[in-house]
Amino acid sequence: MTTTDEDAPDEFMQILGLELSRTKVKAIKDAGYVDVEALSKVTLDEIIDIKGISKKLAQEIYYALHLAEEPQPAESKDEIVPEEWQTEKSEDEIMLEKGLELHSQGKWGQALQIINDMLEKDVLNTGALMAKAKIYLDREKYQMAVDTYDQITEINPEMDGPWVGKGEALMAMDQKVRAMSCFKKALALNPANEIAQEKLGEEDRLPTSVDGLDELLEGGIPAKHVVLICGRAGSMKSSFSYYVLHKLSEKQGRKTVYMSLEQSRQSLLKHMRKLGLKKDTKNMMVSDMDDLVVVDMAALRKESSSDTIDNINWPNSIINQLRSYKESFGCDAVVIDSLSALYSLTTFKNPRSELFFFFEKLRDIGVTVFLISEMCGENQNQFGQYGVEEFLADGIIHIKTEEYANRANLFLGVVKMRETNHPRDYFPLIVDQFGFGIVKD
Amino acid sequence: MDRSVEEKMMNFMKPMFGDMARKTIENQKEKLNLTRGELTYEQYAKIVDSIYTLCMKMAGAAIADKMRNGLLQILDENRTGR
Numbered sequence: 001m002t003t004t005d006e007d008a009p010d011e012f013m014q015i016l017g018l019e020l021s022r023t024k025v026k027a028i029k030d031a032g033y034v035d036v037e038a039l040s041k042v043t044l045d046e047i048i049d050i051k052g053i054s055k056k057l058a059q060e061i062y063y064a065l066h067l068a069e070e071p072q073p074a075e076s077k078d079e080i081v082p083e084e085w086q087t088e089k090s091e092d093e094i095m096l097e098k099g100l101e102l103h104s105q106g107k108w109g110q111a112l113q114i115i116n117d118m119l120e121k122d123v124l125n126t127g128a129l130m131a132k133a134k135i136y137l138d139r140e141k142y143q144m145a146v147d148t149y150d151q152i153t154e155i156n157p158e159m160d161g162p163w164v165g166k167g168e169a170l171m172a173m174d175q176k177v178r179a180m181s182c183f184k185k186a187l188a189l190n191p192a193n194e195i196a197q198e199k200l201g202e203e204d205r206l207p208t209s210v211d212g213l214d215e216l217l218e219g220g221i222p223a224k225h226v227v228l229i230c231g232r233a234g235s236m237k238s239s240f241s242y243y244v245l246h247k248l249s250e251k252q253g254r255k256t257v258y259m260s261l262e263q264s265r266q267s268l269l270k271h272m273r274k275l276g277l278k279k280d281t282k283n284m285m286v287s288d289m290d291d292l293v294v295v296d297m298a299a300l301r302k303e304s305s306s307d308t309i310d311n312i313n314w315p316n317s318i319i320n321q322l323r324s325y326k327e328s329f330g331c332d333a334v335v336i337d338s339l340s341a342l343y344s345l346t347t348f349k350n351p352r353s354e355l356f357f358f359f360e361k362l363r364d365i366g367v368t369v370f371l372i373s374e375m376c377g378e379n380q381n382q383f384g385q386y387g388v389e390e391f392l393a394d395g396i397i398h399i400k401t402e403e404y405a406n407r408a409n410l411f412l413g414v415v416k417m418r419e420t421n422h423p424r425d426y427f428p429l430i431v432d433q434f435g436f437g438i439v440k441d
Numbered sequence: 442m443d444r445s446v447e448e449k450m451m452n453f454m455k456p457m458f459g460d461m462a463r464k465t466i467e468n469q470k471e472k473l474n475l476t477r478g479e480l481t482y483e484q485y486a487k488i489v490d491s492i493y494t495l496c497m498k499m500a501g502a503a504i505a506d507k508m509r510n511g512l513l514q515i516l517d518e519n520r521t522g523r
Contacts, residue, residue, distance in 0.1 A: 265499065296499045300461055303495060308464050321459030328456040329507070 020061075023105070027052035040065040054101045092118060096127055103135055111135060126152050126159065133165050137172075145169040160190035167199060176219030177207050181252075206254070206333055206368050209247030210240075211437030212427070213412070222419045223332070225394035226362050226369045228339075230383045235399040235410060236431065237372045238263070239275055241335040243436050244370065246277045249291035254332040257325060258294045259318070261341035265296035276433055293329075301345075314345040315358045322365050331367050338372040343385055351386040359392040383415070394418045399429060412438050442482055446519040450489075453511050457496060457504060465492065482520050489513055 020028075031050040033039040039047070039061070047058040095118050102111035112135055118128040133148035149166035152159060167182030179199075186196040205220035214220050221227055231237045245256040260268055301309055318336065325331055336342065348354045362369050373389060376382040383390040383398070390396055396415040401408045413426035427438035447466055454462040469491040470476050475484050489512040496505035 265501070293500050293504055295457065295504075299495070299498045300458065300465070303468055304461065304464055308461075312460055312464075317460035320455060321457070324459070325456035329504075 024053060024057070036065070052104055054097055054104065057101070092122075092125065092127070096131060099128075099131055103131070103138070108135055108139055124155050126156055129155075130161060130165070133162070137165060137169055140172070142169040142173045146173075158189060160186040160193050160196070163189065164193060164195050164199075167196070171199075176205070177214050180205065180219060184252075206244075206248055207252070208244045209251060209435065210244070210412075211435065212440050213414075213436075213438055216414060216422050216438075217417060218420050218422070221368060221395060221417070223368055224363065224366055225418065226359055226371065226392070227395035227397060227417075228371050228373045228383055228389060228393045229335075229397050229399070230373045230375055230415075231399035232375050232380055232401055234408070235401050236429075237399060238268070238337055239271065239431070240397075240399060240436060241337065241370045241372055242268070242272050243275070243277065245292055245333060245335055246272070247435075248333055253291060255330045256292045257322070257331055257334045258292065258337065259297060259322075259334060260294065260337045261297045261301075261345070262338065264298055265294045268294060268296075275431070276435070309345065312345075314342055315354070318342070319358070319361045319365070322362075322367065326365060326367060333368040333370070335370040335372065338374065339384060339389065340374045348386075352388050355386060355388055356392060359389075363394075390416070395420075398426075400426065442480060442485060442516070442519055444479065446485065446515060449515045449519070450485075450512055453515060454492070454508065457500060457508060465495070469495075482516060485516050486513070489516065 027050055028039065033042070033050075044058065044062045047053060047062050050058070053061070095114055099111045099114035099118075102108075102114065112132065115128045115132045115135070118125055119132070122128075129148055129152045133145045133152065136142070136145035136148060146166055146169045149162040149169065152162040153166075163182045163186035167179040167186065170176075170179035170182060183196040183199045186193050187200065190196075204223040205218065206223055207214045207220035208217070229237050229241050242258055245258055248254040249256050258268070322331070322334060371389075371393070373384050376385045377387075383393075383396055393416070395417040398413045398415050400411050400413070402411060403409070410429040410431070411426040412429040413424065414422045415424065427440055430437045430439060447463075450466060451462040454465065458465050466488065469488045470480075473484075473487055473491060475488065480488075489509055492512065493505050493509040496508045
């Protein structure tokens with residue numbers, strides 16, 4: 001039986017006396033079922049999957065289309081009845097379906113009333129709370145949605161759904177860092193959670209944890225970017241970069257590597273300890289954990305003769321090392337300290353071309369790379385020695401020093417960050433016992 | 442022991458030593474005066490200890506332990522012909 005699009009709705013409306021609204025008929029048609037014949041060929045699950053059709057209505061449609069198969073009261077014990085027809089719904093399930101049906105029809109108030117009635121009977125009804133939170137989310141009452149999702153996770157910490165919902169609400173509230181950590185939590189609870197996977201894939205950013213900076217960067221630095229951290233000597237580039245890795249490992253469990261080409265590991269860690277970057281409990285450096293490893297390439301250089309060092313292609317060696325490191329131990333972010341030190345070990349025949357390949361290979365490794373770079377040029381306003389680094393990098397964070405009242409004050413500016421809308425202002429950079437932070441108006 | 446074990450050790454050391462891995466093994470051999478002839482398991486184990494010490498200096502205990510355990514496993518596998 002086939003019909004044209006114009007008369008199909010009438011045909012749907014006449015499915016064995018079911019009073020299907022035009023909205024429902026449209027939902028069925030939108031799902032690709034142009035006539036009753038097409039709909040009669042699909043399974044119950046496929047009808048349930050139609051957006052805007054509740055499970056109960058789907059069952060009614062399915063039974064109506066398969067009248068001959070409709071279950072009759074069992075006359076004998078041997079009669080086989082499909083499982084879905086045998087299941088008796090609880091009162092709660094029926095109420096919840098009714099609430100969701102009203103919600104899908106846009107009748108928020110009535111839907112909430114039903115759900116609140118259910119919660120009055122049982123405040124721990126996570127199904128009802130999920131429905132309530134979803135209604136808040138759809139009505140753009142984001143904080144109320146977050147609060148409701150929090151209630152659910154308190155009741156059942158093992159559910160991944162509320163973390164996804166909370167993440168969506170926080171995204172809508174422009175709190176991307178918190179939202180991402182919710183999606184991560186959902187994924188930790190259920191690695192197959194497709195929404196969490198999708199959200200994290202779309203928006204994986206590495207928060208710097210520098211107070212005020214992540215808000216400017218839409219949540220952090222996009223994953224797998226190659227970012228220059230630039231400044232003159234004494235502008236705390238190394239400390240800033242170490243701090244970012246330290247926080248990534250401490251707060252997010254990200255695996256990170258700090259590769260020092262000049263400063264010794266011991267000296268670097270001593271300095272970081274003075275900045276308060278250590279584990280509180282056992283007075284142990286975070287770098288003693290697996291998650292943040294400081295690799296002292298200077299120690300390796302000291303081990304070898306100058307002939308050996310001269311014969312090594314250091315940019316390639318670092319690429320090979322990072323690639324192997326990532327394969328063996330895992331790695332999300334790396335700091336290379338510094339580009340100037342790398343240049344001192346390398347003789348470039350064609351710097352533009354060789355640096356282009358170096359940056360491309362770094363990007364191909366698939367980790368976020370922070371390259372510490374000394375400002376160069378006549379007025380020290382060039383972000384790299386060869387003047388091409390700023391074009392090759394995905395991002396540039398510039399820490400500049402300005403003298404004021406006999407004091408060298410630090411200012412931080414995001415000069416460039418691909419895939420990110422960010423202001424280009426310079427903000428005072430504060431370093432105190434709480435860590436790094438920028439001061440905004 | 443068969444010198445092919447050094448190739449396996451070198452590959453295992455790449456995450457920490459990059460292209461310097463081969464040279465690092467040679468350096469340790471020179472330090473320990475083990476440059477002549479085929480080396481025994483015990484002599485290779487001394488080289489591993491030396492690499493462990495260097496790794497401690499370079500990257501701390503966690504990585505140094507991983508490096509030593511991995512290298513000793515390579516030696517063991519090579520000794521038993523697995």
